[in-house]
Amino acid sequence: MNHDFFVEMESFQFTKTGQAACGDDIQMEVLKNENRYLAVLSDGLGSGVKAHVLANMTTTMALRFLRSNMDMLQSIETIMDSLPVCEVRKISYATFSMVDIRLGGITRIVEMGNPQYIQLRGDEEVPPISHKTVTSSHWPDRQVECYEIKLELGDRLIICSDGVTQSGLGEGSAYKFGWCRSGELAFAQEAIRQKADISSYALARTISYKALNISKNVCKDDISCLVIYLRTPRVMRVLTGPPYYKENDAEFAAQASLGEEHTLVCGGTTANIIERAVQKKVQIDLASLKAGASLPPAGRIPGVALVTEGILTLTRVCRALEDHEPLDTLPAPARAIIDMMMQHDRIEFIVGTKVNEAHQDPTLPQDLELRRGMIKRISTALNSLYRKETKVNYY
Amino acid sequence: MKKLQLEICCGTSCFMLGADKLLNIENDMPTELRGKVEIRALPCLELCNDSKLGGAPYVKLNGEIIEKATCEKIFDRMRELLDASPL
Structure with a gap:
């Protein structure tokens, strides 16, 4: 393994107020022999136990498919086909973000319905580059965004559920559309300016707490934040x-x-x-x-x-x-x-x-x-x- | 006059055999003894393997070992030392 790098993957979550289980799920895995680091964040439809089951099924399947290098479209279709269909909305619904980091190579990010990832180099954003939009013939209304990016030492990836970006929605004029990705980005940049080597856990935690704070400390949707940081090992x-x-x-x-x-x-x-x-x-x-x-x-x-x-x-x-x-x-x-x-x-x-x-x-x-x-x-x-x-x- | 010096062993055996109760000794100290001793906790006095000694927990009062130490034992010895040489 490349010993100059350490990939620190940590997350933080808040469960929707009043619910017994978090409707988002995050799973991570390190494939040391292949120099690969995998992470999946999924947001299940609705909230509580049912949403958690949907999200957990999604992360479990997605991680398995990533691990075995299965074709992306086929993986997504299998996930969508496997999830139970909501009787009200008639959709099998769990949004997700999948990350597959290959040290010294390309990092693939696949998103379906989740807020777009944030990549930071120091406190500077590396804006998402052009990407491929894939549509499944089974689920024509669902679009999948596929990115291929290059990560460098000191880079961070921030992935979150919409509980973060939509926090504060309807809480007065400052958050007419919620905190939004732009608010989260600015906050993360400021946190890094304050402490350049902030750990993934600390950053995920501070972002989640800010999102909760914007919602006046009532968690109206599950809040999940995953931070991945490529750093010199501590x-x-x-x-x-x-x-x-x-x-x-x-x-x-x-x-x-x-x-x-x-x-x-x-x-x-x-x-x-x-x-x-x-x-x-x-x-x-x-x-x-x-x-x-x-x-x-x-x-x-x-x-x-x-x-x-x-x-x-x-x-x-x-x-x-x-x-x-x-x-x-x-x-x-x-x-x-x-x-x-x-x-x-x-x-x-x-x-x-x-x-x-x-x-x-x-x-x-x-x-x-x-x-x-x-x-x-x-x-x-x-x-x-x-x-x-x-x-x-x-x- | 120097205060008495009490050293409490915080090693594993001593802690398990009662040093946990000695660490708050200052709060339990009779009024006449208060302010007359300086208390230090030490990582280990390394006495528990000495078969000639009587058993943990161990403390040292002015360098003198007290075996199977209890708050009362320490107070008694403090009184004796203070009577012999008042502060």
């Missing part, structure tokens, strides 16, 4: 566990060299090893500690790393990653770790394999997993569920 290093041989401590500690924002130290003994190497003390703020906290408090070695306890915290992080638990519900140290992981693309685990015998004491109130197995689970979750690149080195 590397994070997690140091956890003391090395098996003590003489390797210095080499191990030397890995804590990426700076505080990119380095995480998990484990008390590990923190002590780093403390000695960098000759700086861990600072733990007890003032912010809440009574009955389920995890030991996090600290920091200023300028060097975020520091947390080891196996209890990693176990909590693993569970939260595997179960997609919302960040706000997590204890502060686990939240800080996941937040840090989500801001990075490539996560390197530097794992000391020495076992703390005290952790194997059968009188401890709960079983403690061995660090190696826990890191393997976290690495797998980051890889398969969050599309992060991971590497594990043992000491």
Whole structure:
């Protein structure tokens, strides 16, 4: 794979107020061996569970067809033919946008009924170039727009449902026609001007919140925003566990060299090893500690790393990653770790394999997993569920 | 006169065996002891593998190890140290 690029694909959604399920669906997939990154956003007819089923059927089929390089028109016809027909409107309806990025090659975007994509190079728009309009003989009233574009390092693609562009519709003269693509574009450009390296997740979130805000915080339609960002990979290093041989401590500690924002130290003994190497003390703020906290408090070695306890915290992080638990519900140290992981693309685990015998004491109130197995689970979750690149080195 | 120095271990074993209750010790401190101790949480005192010691959670008060530490044990030792050498 091309290691100078990382394709960060993240999304954010709001469900229509009063509905139990989001009527839009987003699915993404990385085909590493082919250097391909696929994403589909679909908006199902109506809202709620029925719309979600339509949207989910669409994204699932579209992703499968993209993956297998099926002919575009045939794919779309199959999707349309498969969706149930609405009794009222007599159409099988789900709009969608499909993105197929080939690193070093052409990126294909196919849209049916969704707002037109936005491509940004820095804060400058790269306007959609001429495209092909395809009409299916099965569904003559539905038009499909096909684009072929070239993405460069630093480019972003923004794809959204009409819940974003039509937000604010009817909310007074400022939004006579809703926020529109132009409003969304200007807002995204401003967000990038404020923070040039804003992550895909942060941009998708801020766009979605703005759309909600324009609708006076009542979500009148499902809001979905997908952002794809081609960037130089952001590397994070997690140091956890003391090395098996003590003489390797210095080499191990030397890995804590990426700076505080990119380095995480998990484990008390590990923190002590780093403390000695960098000759700086861990600072733990007890003032912010809440009574009955389920995890030991996090600290920091200023300028060097975020520091947390080891196996209890990693176990909590693993569970939260595997179960997609919302960040706000997590204890502060686990939240800080996941937040840090989500801001990075490539996560390197530097794992000391020495076992703390005290952790194997059968009188401890709960079983403690061995660090190696826990890191393997976290690495797998980051890889398969969050599309992060991971590497594990043992000491 | 220097304040007493209390170091609380935040390592895994200590936290699981009761250090979680020690971290809020300042709030539970009797009035006469308040303001007389400086509290620091440390990532690990690395005492849990020492079989000669009595068991986690561990704290150090002015460098002296307190085993199976509880708030009451710490308060008692603080009183003794303050009686011997008042601030």
